[in-house]
Amino acid sequence: MIKNRLIDPLIAHVRRHPMRSALLVLLTAATSAAFWQSDNASIPQQPQAQWVQVQPQLVEQQLGLVGRIQAARQETLSAPFEGVIRDVLVQEGQTVEAGQTLLRLDPAQIEIQLRQAQAELLKAQREAHQLRNWDGSPEVSRARRAVQTARSTLEATQANLRDTRALFERGIVARMEVDTLAQQVRTQQQDLLAARDELRTAESRGQGEERKIAEMELTNAQARYQAVTAQSERRVLRAPFPGVVARPSVPEGGKALIAQAGVQVTQGTPLLTVIGLDRIQVLTRVEETDLHQLREGMPVQITGDGFAGITLTGRIAAIAVQGNAADAPGAAAHYDIVIAVDTPQTEAAQVRLGMSARLAVSLYRNEQGIVVPPQALTTDSDGSTYVMFRATADTTPSKIPVVPGRAITEGIEVQGLQAGYVLVP
Structure with a gap:
């Protein structure tokens, strides 16, 4: 409507003044062009989509x-x-070889314990041997002889009683003699029963609890003797592997023992520490919030200011099961992590024990990962994710289903896509 109000008077004027029409047309055209530019400038420009090239690259999270x-x-x-x-x-500080003698202890006290343990072992062996061969033991033999004697005595008295009763029936002996022999038979029968009970008791000693007790006492005596013997054999302390001798660490507030001749020590007292120099490791800690990301065997790169220019390689060797309690209530716990260094010690000559180190644990690594901008991912009506893709700049675009993966600085890694171009709206 605005355009008609401008153009209609112009046409009428041209018809009335044809000689001046050229100049007027030029002015009107310029005015119209300015109007159209002003009108189009008020319309917002829509951002144009662009095609972004994607290709396999290293995707790593540390x-x-x-x-x-x-x-x-x-x-x-x-x-x-x-x-x-x-x-x-x-x-302290001396280099030693494996098996080298470091320290000797006086064996006087341990030898006393060894002789006592040996005496207890001999007694237990004798007792167990007797019970294993209990049927032929003197105690069982005596019990058997007692039963035999009681049986023979009873049989003789019973025979005498029969003869005496026959004489009594003929009137040759008095009834008192018969009664006396009958009483003796009853007494001797009780004696035979008692002798048999004693024999059963004696025989059961080699078969029941007493024999089990003797066997257990023998086992204990053997274990004590072996333990004391092993202690005695360790009177000479030797280096378990090549390394350097150091003073053993003590708990905070404890007093370190200086190992020297004549010092009395108790069992279990730390005397010397041998530190191996052939292999090193790194001890670190991780917060409980990051613990779930770590697994044994994950590769690790190790650097440090003390060995600048050298990058050591290693792997997670151990992850603590129990965390270190936090000082403040409610604070996160920390877990000890041991990193085994795979770099040979000959290539890490600058590295010294106690140096600080920076660790980069490789949580994820893909040499041929495909990463796309987040804006390139579109969710379909069925919930699946896709991108608009074309292999080259000249090919027809197509919808390719993908599986989103890890988010990194460059974008999002996806599965199911090859090198080419993706549409970013």
Whole structure:
């Protein structure tokens, strides 16, 4: 309507003044062009979709931690028994070989315990042997002889009673003699029963609880003797593997023992520590919120300021089952993680025990991952996800179903797509 109000007077004027029409047409055209530009500028421009190229690339997700370098092998040698240190043959910081003698203990006290254990073992062996061969033991033999004697005595008295009764019936002997013999028979019958009871009791000793008790006492005596013998054999402490001698660590507030000749020690007292230098590991901690992401065997890259320019490789070797309690109530617990270093020690000469380290745990890695912008993903009516895809810039687009995966900085990894172009609205 606005356009008609401008154009209709112009046409009438041209008809009345044809000579001036050219100039007027030019002015009107310029005015109309300005009007159309102003009118179109008020309409918002729609963003245009673009095709983004995608191709296989490395997709990796890492978890950063900090830890400390320590020896993979470390063993503290303790006193195997109570005694006195006789000799100390090494010093702190000294390099030792596997099997090298480090310290000797005086065996006087342990030898007393060894003789006592041996005496108890001999007694238990004798008792068990007697019960195993109990049928031929003197006690059973005596009981059997007692039964035989009681039986023979009873049989003789019974025969005498029969003869005496015959004489009594003929009137040769008095009734008193018959009664006396009858009383003796009854008494001897009781004696025979008692002797048989004693024999059964004696025989049962080698078959019942007493024999079981003797066998258990023998087993205990053997175990005690073997334990004391093993302690005695450890009177000489040797290096379990090549390494360096160090002072054993003590609990906070405890007093460290300096191993030297003449010092009295109790069983279990830490004396020396041997630290192996052939392999190292890293000890770190992780919060409970990140623990579920870690698995044993995950690869780890290790760097540190103390060994700048060197990147060690390793893997998660162990994850603690029980966490360290947090200081503040309600705070998250931490779990110890041990990282085994795979890099040979010869290639990590700059690394020293106790150095701090930065860890990059590889949680996920795909050498041929496909990543698309989040805007390229569209949800279909059935809930499935798809992208508009074309293999080259000249091919016809098609709808390709995909499975979204991990979200990274560059976008979202998807499954079911190959290299090409995706439409980003």
